[in-house]
Amino acid sequence: MPNKFACDTSVVFNGSVLNLIIDGDLGVKPEIYIPNVVVAEVEYRTNVQKEIGFYGLNVLKELRKLHNEEKITLHIVGKRPTREEIKMSPGGELDALIRKSALEHNASLITSDRIQGDVGIFEGLEVIYTKEKAVPIKTELLSLKLLDYFDETTMSVHLKQGLPPYAKKGSPGKWRLEKIGNEQISAELIEEIAIEIIEMVRVDEHSFIEIEKIGAVVAQLREFRIVITRPPFSNDVEITAVHPLVTLSLTDYSIDARVHKRLEKAEGILVAGAPGAGKSTFSAALANFYLEQGKVVKTLESVRDLQVKAEITQYTKLEGSLENSADILLLVRPDFTIFDEVRTTKDFQIYADFRLSGVGMVGVVHSSSAIDAIQRFIGRIELGMLPSIIDTIVFIQGGDISTVLIIRMTVKVPHGFRDKDLARPVVEVRDFKTDRLAYEIYSFGQDIVINPINPIDHTSSFKAKEHYRGAKLNRTRKEKQIELDIEITKQKVILKASPEYASSNIIVFANRQELFTGSLSRSSSITLSLSNKEGRRILKEYDRNKKFYGILK
Secondary structure: OOOEEEEOHHHHHOOHHHHHHHOOOOOOOOEEEEEHHHHHHHHHHHHOOOHHHHHHHHHHHHHHHHHHOOOOEEEEEOOOOOHHHHHOHHHOHHHHHHHHHHHHOOOEEEEOOHHHHHHHHHOOOOEEEHHHOOOOOOOOHHHOHHHHHOOOOEEEEEEEOOOOOEEEEOOOOOOEEEEOOOOOOOHHHHHHHHHHHHHHHHHOOOOEEEEEEOOEEEEEEOOEEEEEEOOOOOOOOEEEEEOOOOOOOHHHOOOOHHHHHHHHHOOEEEEEEOOOOOHHHHHHHHHHHHHHOOOOEEEEEOOOOOOOOOOOEEEOOEOOEHHHHHHHHHHHOOOEEEEEOOOOHHHHHHHHHHHHOOOEEEEEEEOOOHHHHHHOOEOOEOHHHHHHHOOEEEEEEOOEEEEEEEEEEEEEOOOOOOOHHHOEEEEEEEEOOOOOEEEEEEEEOOEEEEEEOOOOOOOOOOHHHOOHHHHHHHHHHHOOOEEOEEEEOOOEEEEEOOHHHOOOEEEEEEOOEEEEEEEOOOOOEEEEEOOOHHHHHHHHHHHOOOOEEEEEO
16 A cells, blocks of 8 residues: 555544544555645635634644654645535535545545545555544543533633633522633634534534534533534534533422322423523433333434433434424434424424324423413414313423423303303413413404413422411411302202392302302302202202302402
């Protein structure tokens, strides 16, 4: 084999040519030929602010350094491609120029591109495939400069050129932004950190580039999610690295037996909360829980950063589209899919399609309240389909469960309406713990109305609400009681109140025991049929000589 080697763009962009030289696989002081086509491609990628361009440029600099150290003999050969040749690049025109340079200098072609190599063999070139050689990992994760900014309480690190480093420290919902250094980050340092990250991601089998666009790259480096941005997308070079502090199980949350049972049978779950509240951590715990229940669980993520067990396969965009991913995922037939996160109209449609296909779904949604998570579906799907798609909303705040809501469909007169002719399908949103009606959602003319009946307070954790019903009853004892007269006929029970309470909503009690909630008519009465559950219950308590009264709702 001649001691001459021509490199194509693939081995420069993945850095494998350096490994071949350093490991001695190319012999002593090999002659390395870099066609100007390769230089032009690296230069172009760097000019459009793609991280692979900066990485390739770093590899070219390393080759020059090895030449200066007399470890290789470096040659830059061939002409730069013309505009017409660049336009023909998808058809292989630039690859042909690289092979031509290799033939002219009687050099072996080093490539990671199987098509390029096979065509080179046909043209009479000796070809070295670098993919046939395992690339060694030279950099240990702990040696990365980025990790110097992390400690055991750091949630995320924020580095920006020309500013001191900052970090979020604490726990979900209880974090603080701190300056963790006084020295401004120089252009050289932030570039060095960025290149080091990309190098590690490209050689580590457990890491990958998730998104790469002009001026931005999103990488998953083991458990670290790293975003690197550059002009023109950002006004300066910035690196944001997010690290999950803990991996929790479902038992670590404020969950009683009823909620646990609800999560076991629920199939249309929304996990909602503000950014940094702990939604992804809870979703990962839920995914692991379903796996332990013997379910087939998959995830669908724009950025695959959920910390789930190895048995759970994590899917991302297929050919840049979650719709393509969904088509494949349906063929896999999962019992549950964790969708992180549901954001665009297409995402909501995918979520609805999976639910209507019978797949259990857990959707992660950014929202400032539980009802806002439901509101994001309104207008994107028909109102009547809402309870078939979503049955449970879990609102996360401060790293714990704050509220659990359930959705039901019924036909009734909406709260505040007086005329029974205005009865219509109403979606009821209830507090799961107390079964208290929180919101009503219904059509009114051309609009969809979300009517807050008893708006949910997200300030306390779910455990703090366990005695809500008892506290509520204690308060009602102190509130003014509305006397109710009971009149019983063969088919009806009529509850009559004072005329001043006409058209009011009341809670009906019998000896301090809550029976039901109803609306007084214009004649300040409630008429119940004895075929109705509430009517039969009134009759039963009446026969026991109990005192009936109401409390304004």
